[in-house]
Amino acid sequence: MAHLHCLPPSVEPCVSDHMPQIIDMIKQILDNGCAYRVDGDVYFSVDKFPGYGRLSGRKLEDNRAGERVTVDSRKQNPADFALWKSAKEGEPFWESPWGPGRPGWHIECSAMSVAYLGHSFDIHGGGMDLVFPHHENEIAQSCAACSQSNISYWIHNGFVTIDSEKMSKSLGNFFTIRQVIDLYHPLALRLFLMGTHYRSPINYSDSQLESASDRLFYIYQTLHDCQETLFQHNGTYLKDFVPHEIWNCVNKFHDDFKTCMSDDLHTPVVFAALSDPLKTINDLLHTRKGKKQECRIESLSALEKETRRVLTVLGLMPTSYSEVLQQLREKALKRAGLTEDQVLQRIVERTAARKNKEFEKSDAIRKDLAAVGIALMDSPNGTIWRPAVPLALQEYQQVIS
Template structure:
């Protein structure tokens, strides 16, 4: 029994029992449109601009006292889209990580392409915490956008109200997928004052211009434009979310502020009533909670250009000290080798999938391929993930039942082969996860300890049956 205990316990750190066992609802902040210029107090998680005196929830932390975070236990390598290579992760503030991940535009139910983004960054969030880092994870909601307005007009609904409803639906999806809630979930509609302030700074620094109540960023003023994607200015052609506008000085220029149109939500600004452009929101909200310089900015591969490219340009234009150390992007979920997206109409919502399969089967499917590689949606793969997740849970359930009948503090002799399995899995887990989150290797490595548990369970059961049969034979005699 001691062998079974020892073999089972290492799985506790990675087993799914750490996930919520029941569905929970997250209380979102109520939105008030009565006073759009009302400033919400921003409680910055901590500031990476002052490594010697970080801020946590607005309070200074003295790193000379006993509150200093523990040092991470192992070296982590992450692929940086900016450098196009894997780099050793070194946070700006020792023991602390600031991470911003672009959230959904909330106008419909989220699809499994979205699920992959937030499951992957949930894995990174959990692993950073496992290594001992204190993590401030910021994930925004876009609740003011052309698509939201168009959908609200179709339904005859207030855009902010519609978006709030789909924010709630998204958070329910995240609960189903057992994603930990981020530290902060800012919304555009709650941060318009901060966005306006950043646009003012960009204008004052000479990187933007005004046209009839609109404000555009001038990409020609930013020589490093294209450093993340490797693309040229002329590649930023008109398309999705890139408006065709003859008033622009350059077709690649993008809107920081859009003047109001009839039937649209608007806020007062120095340039007249209007609303933020798409890209500026993330620059303003990440700066509000993490400062202009922080560790990780993430999202799907489709955001590299133009969204993240534009973020870099406008953030640097607003603050010359703006710097993000690691840009991390996950690959697409595809259907018949084509990117899954709402615009292409080839998507499956998270709700549709988890109506057919357990949510953890979807989660397992999504981490069964390395996060930077594309993954093709397939019923066959979802069936396989379902069988695998059942096997994992059944093994752990059987083990718990067996251990509940005995004193789990009992320690016995551990056969060398069992000890080797335990040590190998520990090593494989740390090495693989620290090598750019190689989750497929970890899942493969999980097979040996699970098999060992089952072998020990069956051996115990057979021994018990043999003992009962032997006892019955002696009694009969």
């Protein structure tokens, strides 16, 4: 999580440390007449909560008993769910006013939320599969315990599929984050995940990761080159020297970012909006010498500052551009099965072939490296290499687009 720039939670509570709070909440629900006891078990009565189903949009009559849990004839309504379950032989248990037992699946979430956030708080998250019955039951029991209970926003993320198939161990297409970041930079994975709206299903594939990695390299290379240029001019930033059209670009990006993030965290549109300031930075970095140097530096500074601010909010700001660029190169070499010395040797061979006008050989070398995700870039100062999407995946992306 640290590698992915995920902020650590303030508290990571354990259910087993909060039995008094859980038992107190169940007592409150019983006292308010919204639950009943049966042979050491305590069940929530959904008939006592008229708003049941408001989150998922489901109606009680649509629920078919026995689909998710075994039908219990002791229940007043088949949809009633357990707040406390009496101890079974061999299971862990805690003492309670209703005898030894353990909490039901839902009650601990409500009790621990109240303990740390109070009865009303802003955001509750989880996967789409938790909307019903888990979160539906949370709302019911929380409101039954305290009528002032309220959550402003329910945030449910979509599922992950692998090459358009649902990720599952049974299909053999299940892997961990550690396995992914062994070959791809963690921030490339973060960029990939944020490139799809959180509520939408997301299709994981090597092709998608390669594209995210390539995009990340472009972003950091652009900002690295910008930073180098600013350092050469002592990073001066005089606001009055920034041309009107540059301020328009900066302000538009700022407004687009605010609008997109306010629209249910629409991160994919933010990344689309990022293209304009990056393109403008690249254009300024290659400005003809005849143009005013002061305006160029001031413009670069303004654009870099706003871009850095947005990347920081998105958790995509590295401690060092050059460091993460080198890490992206190392990951690309690992995926290609090459060392940097081998790539440099191929560059030497290609340079010699071009000098000898053996263009077929030089083209073959370039194509062989491109096939494994190593792009050669020619310049007046010589040839350098950078990571790129492998040729086969580029062709595949063109076909599906």
